[in-house]
Amino acid sequence: MAEKISFQDEIQKNKIKSFFLIIIIFVFFIILGYIISAILDPSYFFVIMIVAIIFSLSYILISYYNSDKIALASVKAKPASQTTHREFYNAAENMSIASGLPMPRLYVMESHQINAFASGRDPEHAVICVTSGTLERLNKQELEGVIGHEMSHIANYDIRFMTLTAVLIGMISIIAQIFLRSLWFSSVSGNSRDRDGRVQIFLIILGIVFAILAPIAANLVSLAISRKREFGADASGIKFTRYPPGLISALKKIKSQEVSEKDKHRFPKAVAPLFISDPLKKKISGIFATHPSIEKRISKLERM
Amino acid sequence: MIWWIISIAILIVLVFIYYFNRLVVLSNRIDNSLSQIDVQLKKRADLVPNLLESVKGYAKHEKNIIKEVTDARKALLGAQTLPAKMKAGSQLETALKSIFAIAENYPKLRANENFLQLQNELSVIEDKIAYARQFYNDSILSYNNTCTTFPGVIFARLYNKAQKPFLQIPKEERAIPKVKFD
Numbered sequence: 316m317a318e319k320i321s322f323q324d325e326i327q328k329n330k331i332k333s334f335f336l337i338i339i340i341f342v343f344f345i346i347l348g349y350i351i352s353a354i355l356d357p358s359y360f361f362v363i364m365i366v367a368i369i370f371s372l373s374y375i376l377i378s379y380y381n382s383d384k385i386a387l388a389s390v391k392a393k394p395a396s397q398t399t400h401r402e403f404y405n406a407a408e409n410m411s412i413a414s415g416l417p418m419p420r421l422y423v424m425e426s427h428q429i430n431a432f433a434s435g436r437d438p439e440h441a442v443i444c445v446t447s448g449t450l451e452r453l454n455k456q457e458l459e460g461v462i463g464h465e466m467s468h469i470a471n472y473d474i475r476f477m478t479l480t481a482v483l484i485g486m487i488s489i490i491a492q493i494f495l496r497s498l499w500f501s502s503v504s505g506n507s508r509d510r511d512g513r514v515q516i517f518l519i520i521l522g523i524v525f526a527i528l529a530p531i532a533a534n535l536v537s538l539a540i541s542r543k544r545e546f547g548a549d550a551s552g553i554k555f556t557r558y559p560p561g562l563i564s565a566l567k568k569i570k571s572q573e574v575s576e577k578d579k580h581r582f583p584k585a586v587a588p589l590f591i592s593d594p595l596k597k598k599i600s601g602i603f604a605t606h607p608s609i610e611k612r613i614s615k616l617e618r619m
Numbered sequence: 620m621i622w623w624i625i626s627i628a629i630l631i632v633l634v635f636i637y638y639f640n641r642l643v644v645l646s647n648r649i650d651n652s653l654s655q656i657d658v659q660l661k662k663r664a665d666l667v668p669n670l671l672e673s674v675k676g677y678a679k680h681e682k683n684i685i686k687e688v689t690d691a692r693k694a695l696l697g698a699q700t701l702p703a704k705m706k707a708g709s710q711l712e713t714a715l716k717s718i719f720a721i722a723e724n725y726p727k728l729r730a731n732e733n734f735l736q737l738q739n740e741l742s743v744i745e746d747k748i749a750y751a752r753q754f755y756n757d758s759i760l761s762y763n764n765t766c767t768t769f770p771g772v773i774f775a776r777l778y779n780k781a782q783k784p785f786l787q788i789p790k791e792e793r794a795i796p797k798v799k800f801d
């Protein structure tokens with residue numbers, strides 16, 4: 316405990332990773348534009364490239380400044396109220412004092428299971444969102460443990476990289492879905508209309524490209540938001556509370572909770588890796604799991 | 620050759636600037652966390668008059684304890700130096716603990732909504748004071764670490780930055796408040 320928490324290295328890494336992610340997404344759209352122009356009509360090359368650049372820039376800028384809002388909207392979170400969520404505010408104020416970070420904005424989402432996530436682009440624009448089940452079922456120490464965990468995600472800029480990944484790559488898989496469906500749709504009704512052969516081929520190729528991309532994108536989210544981050548946030552979170560039993564007992568409650576199928580629908584796949592524990596409670600473990608097993612996290616905390 | 624000398628000179632200047640800024644940032648953080656403690660202590664002191672009002676309504680003859688709280692509050696608001704503030708703060712804390720212990724003897728007081736709310740608010744502030752102190756000590760630790768480890772120690776001497784003392788929790792605070800039942 317004697318060593319002061321230093322986030323400098325992690326902050327640097329997360330900023331660099333976020334930057335590269337943005338570059339990759341930008342290049343992706345430029346290449347996409349290039350393919351479209353090559354297939355459709357090479358004479359439109361410049362127009363299409365300009366459109367692609369404008370589109371990808373605005374796409375990235377909007378995602379960068381609104382990733383937290385997109386994540387919050389996708390789980391239908393509402394701002395927490397000072398009066399009815401008093402304990403939530405107290406726990407967050409305590410953790411903000413203990414970490415020396417500005418007070419994050421607080422949100423509550425409707426769900427019976429215990430879960431929470433943090434988002435935003437930097438500590439000045441951070442949000443913490445918890446489920447209503449969390450506030451009902453955790454006591455003060457457990458809640459502080461969970462908020463402390465989220466606070467350390469905020470402190471080391473995990474939130475920027477994690478939310479950007481979820482939003483940028485999540486959107487790609489949405490675009491892929493749209494293309495795949497329109498491809499299927501056009502092939503069904505294609506005969507009735509006399510379509511240009513080129514457009515048809517273009518759609519088919521694009522469809523195939525996206526069919527390959529979509530699952531890769533989905534896995535990229537979980538790989539990028541690596542399981543190591545959760546261990547790190549557990550460890551530095553308890554440096555804020557100085558009370559490991561709080562987080563341990565919260566994790567035990569999370570482990571033993573039953574999650575109904577209906578409840579899982581409140582958590583879109585793309586944002587699931589942001590949460591403190593996998594809200595979809597998948598049985599997979601190992602390299603494709605978005606979260607380390609809770610048993611491992613508990614035993615690591617108990618050894619501290 | 621000349622370029623080598625120039626770039627090394629620039630590098631040295633940058634290192635000097637870096638350490639100067641780092642020490643300033645760290646010591647500013649200490650000042651800031653100190654004002655955090657102040658804010659919470661002040662908040663607590665502001666709640667005390669209301670609390671005493673509701674206590675007086677039910678337990679008028681507990682004059683000693685009421686006086687103790689009033690005095691501690693006055694001392695806290697008047698304190699200028701950090702150790703004096705800490706001492707007054709812990710006196711107030713002890714006095715408040717005795718008030719809540721005494722309240723056990725007055726069922727009507729315990730049932731008073733206003734009193735309960737104040738008790739709740741004070742315990743919330745208590746937590747915040749504890750966390751603010753923890754952060755203050757954390758800030759001191761990172762400052763002292765920079766001042767005492769190599770190469771920071773050289774720059775700390777150069778810029779005349781000395782180590783700073785940790786915040787001690789006063790002894791009175793660790794003791795359980797004594798309550799006389801007579």
